[in-house]
Amino acid sequence: MRRLLSLLITVFALAALPALAAKPAKTATAVFAGGCFWCMEHDMQGVPGVLKVESGYTGGHVNNPTYRDVTSERSGHYEAVRVTYDPAKLDYGFLLYRYWKLVDPTDDGGQFCDRGPSYRPAIFVSSPQQRAIAETSRTEAARRLKTGRMVTPVLDLKTFWPAEAYHRDYAKRNALNYQAYRLGCGRDLRLKQVWGG
Known part of the structure; x- marks a missing residue:
């Protein structure tokens, strides 16, 4: 009887393993606007602990x-990215540190060669905890600037609307066009001026 009971426990335990393994890890999200979402998506995808980066729109008043x-500037939306990450491997503070190195936070008229309200940089927060961390990070980033003054806001996140399919993974699907755009836009040169290095 004891042997049968032991066998049944082992069978039930083995049967439960796939369900336990399939259970997704806890994830968290962060939303950033930093000019062209192709560039933000590309540069955030390589961060260890980042699970997914989606291009989209947020901050405005137009649904879908x-x-x-x-880009018509009538919606109030920013081009943005939603970063899904594993908080056991990566914290929000590090994502913010990475974000600042990808933007010119002294320019509220757009980013690099992309001009207009939809290309402004901003951090969108979804909780008081995110706001506190983002505000502290903003203060620290302002101290590290090599030129200009901090104008990038921390805003409350409302709805994030995913971008059309042809914008997603643009840098991966169109590598040559993307590199030509990035070089022509002067993004990396300006980032060196703003942050040094």
């Missing part, structure tokens, strides 16, 4: 906005 709505 399209790229045309956003």
